[in-house]
Amino acid sequence: MAMDAKDLAEGLFRILETGDAALAREVVGPDSHNREAAVSPAACSIPGPAGTLASGAWLRSAFSDLRFPVLGIARNDDQVWIRLRMQGRHTGAFVRFRDGVLDQAIPPTGREVDFEQVHLLDLRDGKVVRHEALRDDVTMLGQLGVFPPSPAVALSMVAWKVSGRAKRAADEVTKLAAEAAGQARG
Template sequence: MSTTASVSASELAVRCIRIMADGERSDFEAVVHPDAVNREGDVEPPECRVGGPAGYYATALWLRTAFADLAYEIHHVVANGNLVAIHSTMSGRHVAPFAVYTTAGVDTVFPPTGKTFAITQSHWLRVEDGKVIEHWANRDDLGQAKQLGWVPPTPVYLFRMARAKSRAKRAA
């Protein structure tokens, strides 16, 4: 019997959210199902769009690269069978370019501002065979954008965004 088999769906879902901030690849292997799907992957880099622990870990690295001191404060957890809803606050400091993607490639790049943010999120996770197999999220993206100075953008920041997007496209 694996260690995650004795863990409740709620505990497993909370662990999956928390390891986004500081978990190792092995942590993702322990809690994420090999067939897991992240329904938020469409705006993430291509390496995040793969299924299973590899995709979830790539998402964590994408977030950690852009946001230092990444943390999740869990406020409420509600479970109904194998579906778990988590209300949380994600916080961090914007220290590196943060790129948002479409299926065609890089869409927008936000150069680092050095500013901190704290935004509420709700995560919905489905558990199967003792591991997370599906994830959806609702985030306060506008609140994050305002806190980090992305909106309303200054002319100088718009120029920095265009330059960062050009660099990201060349790197891809």
């Protein structure tokens, strides 16, 4: 039975939470594009289920108990707008990229994140084919102590960069995302 627009939207975020490759193949179109992949490892930019699985692995590597409680959904025949919260505990390095290169590595803080996002999903032939988001990254970075910078987090980030741990974390999450993308073939 085909999923309706609401099921597709909720399914996309279950994939990010769980890494469910079978669900990714059911929900995400083969040519799906994630506009938000620019700050994540290169594998997250792969079209289709592979990129979605890579994105989930990247997020779960930084945030344990990752979840996306839905606050509201609006839809028409070919688009879904979903308002939700991103929640989890920052227990792994949160590595952000710019043009495929390490931009920032935030060492684990153990802090909880809980902030709102709105996502726009384009649908075609019963699948998600495009994703873009409006995220409150400033609130998330504030919850992690990055913006405005807390002295402890700022020192930790500098120490990671100088010691090479930031680069190793970027290499590790890049590998993890690529491995997750490989599961799309199932």
